[in-house]
Amino acid sequence: MSVTSTLAAGDIFQGVVSLWDGFRVPGSIGLTMAGIVGAIVGYNKGFGHAAGKLIGGIALAACALGAVGLVNSVEQTIDKHGGGVMSGQYGGQ
Numbered sequence: 001m002s003v004t005s006t007l008a009a010g011d012i013f014q015g016v017v018s019l020w021d022g023f024r025v026p027g028s029i030g031l032t033m034a035g036i037v038g039a040i041v042g043y044n045k046g047f048g049h050a051a052g053k054l055i056g057g058i059a060l061a062a063c064a065l066g067a068v069g070l071v072n073s074v075e076q077t078i079d080k081h082g083g084g085v086m087s088g089q090y091g092g093q
Contacts (some may be wrong), residue, residue: 024068028061035060 035057
C-alpha cells in the first residue's frame with residue numbers, strides 16, 4: 001500500500017509540473033496584459049497609479065516564470081532523494 005501511494009503521489013506531482021510548464025508562457029503573457037489594461041484604465045488617477053499597475057503586472061509575470069523553475073527544482077530533488085520515484089524507477093537506482 002505504501003509503494004502504491006508513493007507512486008500515485010509521484011504521478012500527481014508529475015502532473016502538477018506539466019501543468020506549470022504549460023502555464024508558464026501563456027500565464028506570463030496574460031499577467032502582463034492584465035497589468036497593461038490596469039494601467040490604461042487607471043491612468044485617469046495619475047501616472048504613478050498607472051505605472052504601479054504596469055509594474056505590478058510585470059512582477060506577477062516574473063513570479064509565474066520563477067514558480068516554474070521552483071517546481072522543476074522540487075521535482076528533481078524528490079526524484080534524487082526518493083530513489084527515482086518521479087521517473088518511474090522506484091527503488092532501483
